[in-house]
Amino acid sequence: MLKIGLTGGIASGKSLVAARLQELGAVLIDADLIARQVVEPGTPGLARVVEAFGPGIVDGQGRLDRPALGAIVFQDPARREVLNGIIHPLVRESAAAIVAEAADEDILVQDIPLLVETGQGSAFHLVVVVDAPDDVRIQRMVDLRGMSLEDARSRMAAQASQEARNAAADVVLENTGSREELLAKVDALWFGRLVPFADNCRRGVRARRTNGPVLSASRTDWGLQAARLSSRIQAAAPEDILAVDHIGSTSVAGLAAKDVIDLQLTVADLEVADRIAPRLAAAGYPRVPGVFADTPKPSEPDPAQWQKRFHANADPGRPANLHVRVAGSPGWRYALLFRDWLRAEPSAVALYEAHKRHLAAQHASDPGTAAYADAKEPWFTDVAWPLMDEWANHTGWQPPSYSSVAAGH
Known part of the structure; x- marks a missing residue:
């Protein structure tokens, strides 16, 4: 199977890309969704989080109080690392079980917000990064998610920089235009690269090369x-x-x-x-x-x-x-x-x-x-x-x- 790692900074448009890839036929593993599932009431994951952060991060219905937990971890990198050390192994274990059930011909997309931060790039055939300028992302968080400017900036600061994410990317999907423009880029990636890549892997053949000996100027990347x-x-x-x-x-x-x-x-x-x-x-x-x-x-x-x-x-x-x-x-x-x-x-x-x-x-x-x-x-x-x-x-x-x-x- 072809394994694609999908990531992007908060409010970059990654969820839209993930949804479109799933519509086109990809098997989608949503790390955010799994991260919520592993801390549902009664799970060992929630018990470990409560042990690490105290009973104050559980609401009256026994569910994880995400705003309360976020107020702690997005202001303190050390506490954030403690949380990541609990959640990430559980997410990877659940994702591995889904991968094990996928078919050889599948194109499997793992939506991982912290793919770069956790150094998982070598686990995939390709890493796709959805990118948008910082000021655009901040405006989206304020306008569409109701965050304060300070909260939006702290969420961004908790993630890898734009430079670090793009350095880890095989494909960068720029999301600075309309929804339709981004979806068109996803479609072009799917049909022009991912589908033939998967087919070549399934058949065990190299990609076709039809160009003659065209020399390019030296590239720094x-x-x-x-x-x-x-x-x-x-x-x-x-x-x-x-x-x-x-x-x-x-x-x-x-x-x-x-x-x-x-x-x-x-x-x-x-x-x-x-x-x-x-x-x-x-x-x-x-x-x-x-x-x-x-x-x-x-x-x-x-x-x-x-x-x-x-x-x-x-x-x-x-x-x-x-x-x-x-x-x-x-x-x-x-x-x-x-x-x-x-x-x-x-x-x-x-x-x-x-x-x-x-x-x-x-x-x-x-x-x-x-x-x-x-x-x-x-x-x-x-x-x-x-x-x-x-x-x-x-x-x-x-x-x-x-x-x-x-x-x-």
Whole structure:
């Protein structure tokens, strides 16, 4: 199943988005609703809250007095953490039970107000954030919810900042216009990205790529995107994955590149790579058939030493390549050395970018990037390798060592 984490600041419009996704066919898990259910009268959750905050937070009917509790926790971060420590585990337990009952073909949306604050982003295929400017949200709370200005500001201050939420987002739905405009954005997300993503995962295939070798100017958020993808991939098989590293052109600041994130997943051996392939596919990275090795370089000409496994994105909205290589293998070492050499040497960046632009112009009319990639290979061997090898010897560069970890596999 496809798992979507939905979040947004108070009064951002998240509830409207959740409701629309449910109308379109998503299985919705509402964390706010569950949070209310786990503190209903007679529940262990309510008993623990009363124990922590006193009998004054229960009304005459034995129900939780939310305004009274809110007056305590939204003014005192330490007390808020106590409440979160009681409620969040109960909510996660209930949500997990719903997830366990969902079908493989379902698109499951978890509406979690504090998704970013609780660090749950790596549990989802995508995180969707509903966003609106702070002043707009404050006005909505005052006008539509009857809050005082002070109360509205304190509620906002208790949540993650707009910057932090958007940094955790794969998709940001801006809600500054009309209700109809926001619903149109939700529909476009559902039909244009979520449905094909789920279908690709179900069939175990990568998303289609039809663009030629179009180079984009270097983007400052490529590293942030790579970090999000890496954390999800790592979570797919944490006991077997030694590392996930951002490699390739998008990992080098200032270097023009195709808008494709390249990641290197390090394993102890190829048996591990094959064993975790189904889990990588379930995480949104199915294996691409027919790709078994890199092109040998002078450092180790034996083709057998360059074996790897190759996976790619099922998500049509974020092209990404996942190169699964064995720790210490020549292909693994080359990828890390090439990245670090480019990061350290501006002249190398200029040299490589000029070569890429020349080839991109030659292959501009191609329907894909295969011919462009093949045309780059001689440059990696004849030009890049001698220069980066010299740089490594001069600087004493060494790749990471995973020998102590790998020994346990």
